[in-house]
Structure formats: C-alpha cells, structure tokens
Amino acid sequence: MKFSDLHLCVPLGDVEQARRMVAKSFELGYSRVGVPFSPNTKPSLIDGLRRVCGEFGLDFVTRLELAPKSSNELLGSLRRFRREFEVVSVLCGSKPVARQAAKDRRVDLLCFRALEPRKRFFDRAEAELASKSSAALEIDIAMVLGVEGFARVSFLSCLRREVAAARRFGVPVVISSGATEPLLLRKPYDSASLGLLFEMDLSVALEALSANPAGIVERNRAKLSPGYVALGVRIVRRGKGVD
Amino acid sequence: MTRVVRRRYLALKVECEGLVEQREVLDAVLNAFLRLFGEVGLSQAGLYLVSFDRERKYAVLRCSHKALPMVRAAVASMTKIGNQPATVHVQRVSGTLKALNKKVTNKRQAKP
Numbered sequence: 001m002k003f004s005d006l007h008l009c010v011p012l013g014d015v016e017q018a019r020r021m022v023a024k025s026f027e028l029g030y031s032r033v034g035v036p037f038s039p040n041t042k043p044s045l046i047d048g049l050r051r052v053c054g055e056f057g058l059d060f061v062t063r064l065e066l067a068p069k070s071s072n073e074l075l076g077s078l079r080r081f082r083r084e085f086e087v088v089s090v091l092c093g094s095k096p097v098a099r100q101a102a103k104d105r106r107v108d109l110l111c112f113r114a115l116e117p118r119k120r121f122f123d124r125a126e127a128e129l130a131s132k133s134s135a136a137l138e139i140d141i142a143m144v145l146g147v148e149g150f151a152r153v154s155f156l157s158c159l160r161r162e163v164a165a166a167r168r169f170g171v172p173v174v175i176s177s178g179a180t181e182p183l184l185l186r187k188p189y190d191s192a193s194l195g196l197l198f199e200m201d202l203s204v205a206l207e208a209l210s211a212n213p214a215g216i217v218e219r220n221r222a223k224l225s226p227g228y229v230a231l232g233v234r235i236v237r238r239g240k241g242v243d
Numbered sequence: 244m245t246r247v248v249r250r251r252y253l254a255l256k257v258e259c260e261g262l263v264e265q266r267e268v269l270d271a272v273l274n275a276f277l278r279l280f281g282e283v284g285l286s287q288a289g290l291y292l293v294s295f296d297r298e299r300k301y302a303v304l305r306c307s308h309k310a311l312p313m314v315r316a317a318v319a320s321m322t323k324i325g326n327q328p329a330t331v332h333v334q335r336v337s338g339t340l341k342a343l344n345k346k347v348t349n350k351r352q353a354k355p
Contacts, residue, residue: 028332144320145320145322146322148278183258183322183328183329183330184322184330185330186319186330186332187332187333189315189333190315190318190319190332190333191319193312193315193316193319194316194319194320196312196313196315196316197279197316197320202312
C-alpha cells in the first residue's frame, strides 16, 4: 500500500527544516507528499522543494491552498490558478464559501480548520453537494493532536458527525498530517488508528491515507496532461488523421 | 491448550530531545489511554511496560489483543513525555515477545 500525506506544512523559507520534515515523512513510510502553497508562491521555492523530495524518492505534489473570504473570490482564484497546481484545497471559513467549494468540480479538498462546531460547515447539505462534485473532506491529524480536554471532546464529536455525513453521501475522506514540525508526524498506520476516535474503521482510514489521495492526484495529473480534452476524452495519437 | 487472555506486544520507538525514564513513558501512555478511553477502558486494556531501553529509547508494551486498536490510538495521540515534547511510533506488533524480538531484529538488520 502506498501512503500519501497531502498536507505537509514545511516552512518554505527554511530549507533545512523542510529537508528534515521530508526525510521524516520518507522514514515513516509515505511515498507521496503534498505541500501547500499560496497562489503567489515563487516557482523557485516550489522547484527547490521538488528537488528535496526527489532526493528521497518521494512523489511531490503541489497543492494550492485557498482561503477566500467570499464565494466570488473563490471563483476568481479558481479561474486564475486551477491549472497551475495539482491539488486545490479550500479553507472553508464561512458557509457560502463552503457551499460554493463543495459544488465546484475544480475543488479537490474541503478543509475546516476551526475547532468550534459552529464554524465547521460540513453537514449533510454540504456532503450532498460534495458528493455530486469531486471534492473530498480533509482531516488533519495535527488538529487532533493539538487540542486537549473539552476542546478535544467537542472537536472529536464534530469529526464523528462529519465522517458519518461523508460516509452516508459517499464523499471520500482524506487523512493528512497537517504537520508543521517533525514531532507532529505519525506513521500511516498510527494516523489510521487515530480514526478510531471518530468512528472510522481501520480499513477505511487506511484508504483515506492511500487510495483516496492517490485518486485525487492521479485524476488531476491526467487533467493537467497535454492530451486531456474532457472527462473520458483524451488525445491518444496526433498525426496524419484517422481513416 | 488455548490461553485465556490473548496478548499483543508492541515495540515502541520514543522520539524526543533528551533522555526519558521508564516511569515517565509508562505514565504518558497510561494518561493518554485514560484521557481517550476512560478508566473502564484502561482497566480492560491490561497495559504493562515490559521493558524500556533508556539509551535507544525503545520500549516494549503489552496489552490485551482486544485493546490493540485503542492502544495504538492512545500511543499515536501522545505529544509529550514528562515535560518534553515527544512522539511515540509503533514499530512492530506481535503475539509473543519472542516473535516481536525477531521481527525487530530483522528490521534493524534490513535497515543499516
């Protein structure tokens, strides 16, 4: 099984720390890492990280992280930057943004970074919209590790509801590390076993770390390839024409 | 003859800056389990720290086979041992100590 971590938050300016985190991911058993970038990240930084991942034989995925304030801003950003990155994630800070992101086919990952239940908008309506597009729900393990006490109780309760809604409407779930330092990284099986806390079976959690992220990356790479025309249509051969 | 209690042995690797004591590791595991699964869960898990290598930061933990998923979750949720930030990774899991030692030795030999 090949494991992916689509949310490795390496510090872009600190190459040594980035190298340490990439090395740790490799040591823990990941074969693909996705690093989040803002829309205006310099290409040289992206290339530098690609080289670092290449040194360890890791598949490097460029991930655009959008945090729009309104649905119009989201649409504008998607129009401008969608084809420049392999994965697009949207931080859903408000309900209109969450709804727009869920129904837009250009969005791959729906992220909710708030701990309070009222600021997390992945309910049944959102799951139904996401099931019709191709968006997946992302769960960061670092968020589970970062809270304690009653905050964790309420957060786990939210996650349980969200995972149940995703399961009911067939929305794929992606488990990522969300790690900003090596100590927040966990082995894929350890991350999957944390799924137990929000009622996710081990097999489903392992899929959320392997098949689901791999599916997103492969689908988008196919779309970004020069031969892609439309869903199910691609150029097989160019030449003199078909008889 | 079948054993009444089926056990699982976990090889754990502790990662932290300084040295940690056996007691601190056990306390951290127990506290993490207690926080997540409560007193009843902890009483059923049968947790026991079999050994701890202070220099290599390598521990062997025993638990009931039914509690294994919970123990893995508790170990993965640990972020501190004593007062210092730490991570604990499950290296291998086995049904007997002998097989666990064999697996860990094989893994160490495979990775120079």
